[in-house]
Amino acid sequence: MANVEDACLREWRMDLLENAAGRVLEIGAGTGANIECYTPAVSELVLTEPDVHMRGRLRKKVSRCKAEKTMVTEGSVELINQDDASFDCVVGTLVLCSVRDLEGGLKEIKRVLKPGGRLLFMEHVAAPRGSRRRRWQNWINPVWRRVNSNCHLNRETEQAVVAAGFSIHWVRRESMRKAMPIVRPTIRGIAHNV
Numbered sequence: 001m002a003n004v005e006d007a008c009l010r011e012w013r014m015d016l017l018e019n020a021a022g023r024v025l026e027i028g029a030g031t032g033a034n035i036e037c038y039t040p041a042v043s044e045l046v047l048t049e050p051d052v053h054m055r056g057r058l059r060k061k062v063s064r065c066k067a068e069k070t071m072v073t074e075g076s077v078e079l080i081n082q083d084d085a086s087f088d089c090v091v092g093t094l095v096l097c098s099v100r101d102l103e104g105g106l107k108e109i110k111r112v113l114k115p116g117g118r119l120l121f122m123e124h125v126a127a128p129r130g131s132r133r134r135r136w137q138n139w140i141n142p143v144w145r146r147v148n149s150n151c152h153l154n155r156e157t158e159q160a161v162v163a164a165g166f167s168i169h170w171v172r173r174e175s176m177r178k179a180m181p182i183v184r185p186t187i188r189g190i191a192h193n194v
Contacts, residue, residue: 121190
């Protein structure tokens with residue numbers, strides 16, 4: 001992933017996370033690729049990560065964060081151990097592809113967001129229906145999911161976000177440079193909790 005980070009992901013993370021402010025929850029924070037992208041506009045950052053090994057690596061990076069207050073917790077997107085309407089912003093980057101229950105996870109995100117709060121997302125997604133790339137994604141997906149911790153090549157994440165009751169403020173579609181062709185289609189954007 002280092003080549004992909006250098007080619008585009010680092011820049012995309014910086015651009016997207018400029019929009020994070022106030023009390024922020026990052027779901028599936030992994031090893032902390034986003035930590036250095038947060039600005040001082042974030043008063044409190046809660047980083048959730050279900051994998052114990054990734055959480056260990058994440059904790060080592062917390063000191064690099066510009067947020068006033070940062071904490072690491074365990075937990076999954078489907079069960080966020082936080083109060084209702086307690087966050088101004090929820091961030092998910094390259095995580096919704098692997099959530100076991102996407103609909104349930106989005107309901108949880110909606111629950112912890114304040115009314116009008118923002119979901120900032122960046123995900124690899126399904127190629128357009130009927131395209132050759134989409135046929136490859138559909139064909140490879142069953143094996144890919146088993147090998148890559150339930151990562152779905154053919155998720156239609158934008159549609160799922162809208163179906164969960166969010167309003168898309170803006171979305172950008174781009175090809176993830178230097179990535180394998182089957183994971184190149186991406187979206188990133190902001191959705192409001194309405």
